[in-house]
Amino acid sequence: MYQALYRKWRPKAFADVIGQEHITETLRRQVAEGRTSHAYLFTGTRGTGKTTCAKILAKAVNCEAPVDGDPCGKCPSCVGIDSGGFLDVLELDAASNNGVDQVRALRDEAVYSPANVKKRVYIVDEVHMLSTAAFNALLKILEEPPEHLMFILATTELHKVPATILSRCQRFSFRRIRPEDAARRLSYVAEQESIDLRPDGAELLSRLADGALRDGLSLLDQCAAAGGTIDAAAVLDVLGLAGNLQTAKLMELILARDAQGALLLLDELYKGGKDMGAVLSELSTLTRDLLLQKTAPKGGAALLSGGYDAAALDRLGKGVPAGRFLHLASTLQKASAELYASANRRLDAELCLLRLCDESLSGDLTALEARIARLEDNQAARAALAQRPGAAPPEQAPQPHKEPPAPPKFPDPPPWDEP
Ligand SMILES: Nc1ncnc2c1ncn2[C@@H]1O[C@H](COP(=O)(O)OP(=O)(O)OP(=O)(O)O)[C@@H](O)[C@H]1O
Ligand SMILES: [Mg+2]
Ligand SMILES: [Zn+2]
Incomplete structure (x- = not known):
């Protein structure tokens, strides 16, 4: 047996x-x-x-x-x-x-x-x-x-x-097993079992195991049953995960508040057979990484999931306030928890993406906070403009446009808002 x-x-x-x-x-x-x-x-x-x-x-x-x-x-x-x-x-x-x-x-x-x-x-x-x-x-x-x-x-x-x-x-x-220790053990077991496990596959499996070696070995079992070489791509394929690249791309669209792009990418993932829960959970992991990289950069790689390198995180998180990540994290947590009982997982994942792109859609205190933050930002931008050398006091300041200039952090409203 x-x-x-x-x-x-x-x-x-x-x-x-x-x-x-x-x-x-x-x-x-x-x-x-x-x-x-x-x-x-x-x-x-x-x-x-x-x-x-x-x-x-x-x-x-x-x-x-x-x-x-x-x-x-x-x-x-x-x-x-x-x-x-x-x-x-x-x-x-x-x-x-x-x-x-x-x-x-x-x-x-x-x-x-x-x-x-x-x-x-x-x-x-x-x-x-x-x-x-x-x-x-x-x-x-x-x-x-x-x-x-x-x-x-x-x-x-x-x-x-x-x-x-x-x-x-x-x-x-007992401590959680560190990813590099788990990866070494997985590689060892694979070698003994003549399973063709590649280093990037072992690394990904050990991260997915989240410190529990039993989970890591079970995942390896599952991948081995599919047969063939087990590299990162094969792991993602077998386990139905969206993959780091696509997750990062999705995050980029969310942070740019490009709801249309995000929905299109989600649709692509859905058609490719990816599990919606896995997509949200990977977004959660990435959000946590981004937040940590921003608030505790000295913590270094030890705190991060290991799925993304520091440079990629820096690039993604550039110019985004930490508060935005907090909103992303809590929205994702809530959506993931609700997804289990959902009758339409795809729709719920889509709604979640919309909320991530525009926090004012959250319909709770977060929405209010987001609006205040935007107003404050506008205010600050106006004040900064007024204080430029040679500028007149705010009241008489010549307005470059009719509308106050939108700060670069908050570009156009998402497309579905438009008349
Ligand atoms: N530290 C470890 N070193 C090597 N293998 C481990 C280690 N921890 C777990 N494993 C692997 O995972 C399997 C399950 O581990 P074990 O039953 O000891 O976990 P546990 O801590 O008792 O978990 P639980 O709380 O779920 O009972 C082991 O049979 C072994 O293959
Ligand atoms: Mg036990
Ligand atoms: Zn003995």
Whole structure:
């Protein structure tokens, strides 16, 4: 049977876990020196190695010949745990039931020493899903744990774990995997699997994974199933994404308030089979990049998504006030959220584009703000004109045109406004 890449390539030793050195080094040292704790809590976003490290730790503390704190993978204990045949290393999924019976059962069996291994290890995944009764039962064991017992709790939602539990565990926070680390791992897995993954493909996949390696491997799986060489273009094609170039082009039209051009480009993307949600989400990412590049240029590449180089961002964002990006970001967020329930995704995406091109169409406070900003800008432009050397006071200033000159930032109103 076909096994998903992310399951097949679950690291078997701490040394293979990437991007979590602050955790794996500590755990290895604890194992090597025999100073492990009786309770651990692994927190952090999905797909970053929590369950993986829990399994490795369970093996490492029971391994007969650990290597630098890593399990050897060959002794009867390592083999037994790997095959899932030992009842002494038990995985409980708190998400599948509220867990109280299971926790009570394991409290009853906790007094007996393990049959096959040194330490009985309970891995409780999604621990925040336990019911209050289950948490209380768990707390009882954690208060006075027998020597032969170890708990590894894992959660993506730390704030839902009661403080009484937290204070009895050693806590480790798993980080999002950095794109360059993820790309290296994806390339490695691809090589082992004889998948023709090109560097630009790996880079794009790792960015799309947004720090979760499981997602990266799943995406790779999806692309590999389509067959052939996987480069950036193939990834975009398989995943139905609009692609950075087209996203940047669309942003350029939006910033220029060229609604007609933006709608035409969206139509092109739609006909090409691109998903409307993906288009909006890519615009969101680009907006965030533009905003960061403008407000925190010193943050450098570390803060950015990596999809666009700094020069391109500078060029796109030139002369656009940060407030405009804030409006773009909030409009895109709202539209993306609503798109899920939409009966006509295309129409909603089009409406969103119109609002992005002209904030006065938003019909809420933003619209008012936009109008005030335009008025203020006009005012400022007029004042600047008046203060030119040799200019008369504003009242008598000779007007170059009948209309006050429009500031360059706000060119013509969008075409549909015209009579
Ligand atoms: N740090 C990592 N190094 C190498 N592979 C990783 C790492 N993190 C995740 N993976 C890959 O992703 C898969 C899933 O990881 P894991 O089950 O450990 O995630 P998790 O943090 O427990 O996620 P969840 O919160 O969704 O349970 C692994 O089988 C492995 O292939
Ligand atoms: Mg997990
Ligand atoms: Zn071993």
